[in-house]
Amino acid sequence: MEIARLVEGLHERTAGLAEAVAGADPTMLVPTCPEWPLRVLVGHIGQAHRWAASIVRSGPTPVPDPFDADPGSPADWPDWLRSGAEDLADAVLAAGEGPVWTFFGPAPATFWLRRMLHDTTVHHADAALATGTAFEVAPDLAADAITEWLELVSDPIATTIKPAFAELRGTGQTLRLHPDTGAGWLITRTPDGLRWAHAADAADATLAGPVRDLLLVLTRRLPAGRVTITGDRDLVDHWLTHTAA
Missing domain, CATH: 3.30.1050.10 (SCP2 sterol-binding domain)
Structure with missing residues (x-):
């Protein structure tokens, strides 16, 4: 998949997640992520985007705990999520073809763009199932x-x-x-x-x-x-x- 489509997809799925959680109770439990309140799910995605961006720029860092993420007030979630996705896309585009660290060995920076796109897609589904909103994804x-x-x-x-x-x-x-x-x-x-x-x-x-x-x-x-x-x-x-x- 071309990098432009990966970037487009990341922004698309992140916006879908933001829409799915808009106005929802941040303490609501997410049935498909046991023990995760909605706030933790949102925090995990924004945190993961920023974590992946830092890997692309500076190398590996410990996997962060989703419960430590602070997405801010629910009213601020859309901007916070969008900012994290933009940070990751910018880091990957700036990295060019050079290899970066991954769990599976050195790989192009697009590994993290693709990985976070699909992680966001699945967690958008989690949010939609929790809040009773629609979930669609391009084939x-x-x-x-x-x-x-x-x-x-x-x-x-x-x-x-x-x-x-x-x-x-x-x-x-x-x-x-x-x-x-x-x-x-x-x-x-x-x-x-x-x-x-x-x-x-x-x-x-x-x-x-x-x-x-x-x-x-x-x-x-x-x-x-x-x-x-x-x-x-x-x-x-x-x-x-x-x-x-």
Whole structure:
């Protein structure tokens, strides 16, 4: 995805989050982020954007605690969120092609732009589900969020960050994600870890539906029943259990 689209998407999803929380009770609990009040969810996003910007500019710093974030008065949340997104976009654009630190080794600064875009997308869904507001995401952004997630979870380093991912190894079992547009993704569980490709091959289990719903099911923001599941349901349930955040 071109950097201009990533920047546009970050601003779009950040604005969507701000709209979803406008006028809501900041102490409201977010059902899909247990123990997080809405204020912490908002704080996490603005904090994460600024944290990622600081990594791009200056190198790694400890992962901040969302409960330490101070987004200010709810009336100020839109400007505070927008400022954080602008700070990250500016840092990435200024960094050019040079590598920066990531959990997975050196990578272009766009890693953090993409990572924060998709994190913001999923947390916009959290906010919308909590406040009863609409959630939509452009199909290209939803599809790239799924692709990025598969890139992360299949990286050999992923099991050192989240040991539960090691349980996703297998003996050739396959899982297909079939969106309403495009071929989708084919995931293969091997003894050495996950492999995936853009493909429309038959699989042991298939999840089919709108790409937005596939993203929200994969990130456990919607129940699996929101998409059509065929084949080995135990395989699907095992995947969802062991990729939980």
